[in-house]
Amino acid sequence: MADALLTLEGVHTHIGRYHILQGVDIDVPKGTLTVLLGRNGAGKTTALRTIMGLWKPSRGRIIFDGTEIGGRSTPDIAREGIAYVPEGMGVFADLTVEENLILAARDGPIDTARLDWIFGFFPTMKRFYAHPAGVLSGGQKQMLSIARAIIEPRTLILVDEPAKGLAPSIVENLIRAFQELKRTGTTILLVEQNFRFASMLGDTVAVMDDGRIVHRGTMAALANDDAMRTRLLGLSLETH
């Protein structure tokens, strides 16, 4: 297995009086797509938000590219080279698609070659480039949210349930986009409940339950072992 780009060691997170993450250990190998699976309420989103600094870990270490980032501010963590695609997509509805991307390209003007590359796997985005993001459909917003995360090269991309509620044709688009990103060597940590989507993309997998990691391994091994998958994931995950 490649060197870990991101490591969580015994990470605990409290939100108010709730103890959500209860000692999470994950390695995200460099240049791979790691899928974080688990039922609703297992703590997957909290794990991503804790990595991003949106919630502070109460205990444990988060090491990114050899640097401890646990407890640092969100902007500092983002500037280390981590991009975040939240579950709600987080697009700025009052801004146009172009303006959303301008803000995401914080190092300067948008690189037109990179934009064309993004248009390659999200061709419809070119047509609504000048539109306010608020008028877009869910799938179009998801495209924008991912485009915003990759408009400049980032070392690690955290993606929270990108396929949730989207039409199959849009999900196909997303699969192609992530496959393309993988080809560029980008490291991705993907939270997902759609097992088909996850299994088509994942290299490694971690399964969460009740705020802990209960399984780590390769996606191929999990996909090929029905009994283990049923035991770990139950019936709540979408397998179609």
Place this chain on the structure above:
Amino acid sequence: MTDASPPIPALEPIPRVKRDVLPLLLVPAIALAALPLIGSPTTWVTLTIAALAMGMMIFVISSGLTLVFGLMDVLNFGHGAFIAVGAYLALTVLAPLSGWMQADHLGLNLAALLVAVTAAMIGTGALGWAFERVIIKPVYGQHLKQILITTGGLIVAEQLIHVFWGGDQKAIALPKGLRGAIVVGDVALEKYRLLAVAVGLLVFAAMMLVLNRTRIGLLIRAGVENSEMVEALGYRIRRLFVGVFVAGSALAGLGGTMWALYRETLTASIGGEVIVLVFIVIIIGGLGSVGGCFLGSVLVAMLANYTGYIAPKIALASNILLMVAILMWRPQGLFPVARR
């Protein structure tokens, strides 16, 4: 980077962009509805110009506050302090410039005002910075404490004004060149009101330019909508907020100076008196919306002026009624900002 695979044909329709112009129609609707009630077209024009002038001053005062609320969810009841301090600073600066103020030269008159307004804005901007650091910063995310402590800040500021400038009412005269009116046909247009309209429009245009054409402006708009995501993109929202707070305080100082000159008198409670209108404006405009704030200011001022003439007894309540009516129609205000 490698070449992407051939694209999947796009099946989704291009979204339609709808322009929401309905709230804008309220301005001509109220103006035209008032005309038969007022009776005299000349009086109607005079009242409308007065309303526009008042509206622009309220907008200048309110614009920063609406962004402060939108960006960091901060309820600043102490905004009135910047209005009052700005006006008193201008009064202080204008005292030694009385020669310029009384000169028969419009250029000198305006230069005196420019110096006073600049001093007021610098002073209230600095006060805003200190206010944010000392009073607002410890109570981020705690609305009740924000209301209590910023109201306390306003009271302290008013008492400090009594200490430094005295508790009596001050006269603040208009410069000679801005007194009186320009008569067009049968209509008398007060010069100072025309200047106030021009300044208000200039501030609005500058704000729209900054908000729509600069990266800082985009960040402010994005931050009003979803500050967490702005941080996740790598921007420090707190720094942005402090900048907006300082700019908003400086604009309140400018508005306070304009308001004091409009009334030609000044007391320490001037901020507290106008702050009710300011809150009505930012609520009916849509919290965090500069365009809504502009429209709300004009509507509030029009209604205040028209009802003040037609039915003075209901003038005080008219803006509350306007707010209730608008919130029943659009509970998030006229131009709500999309919030996560």
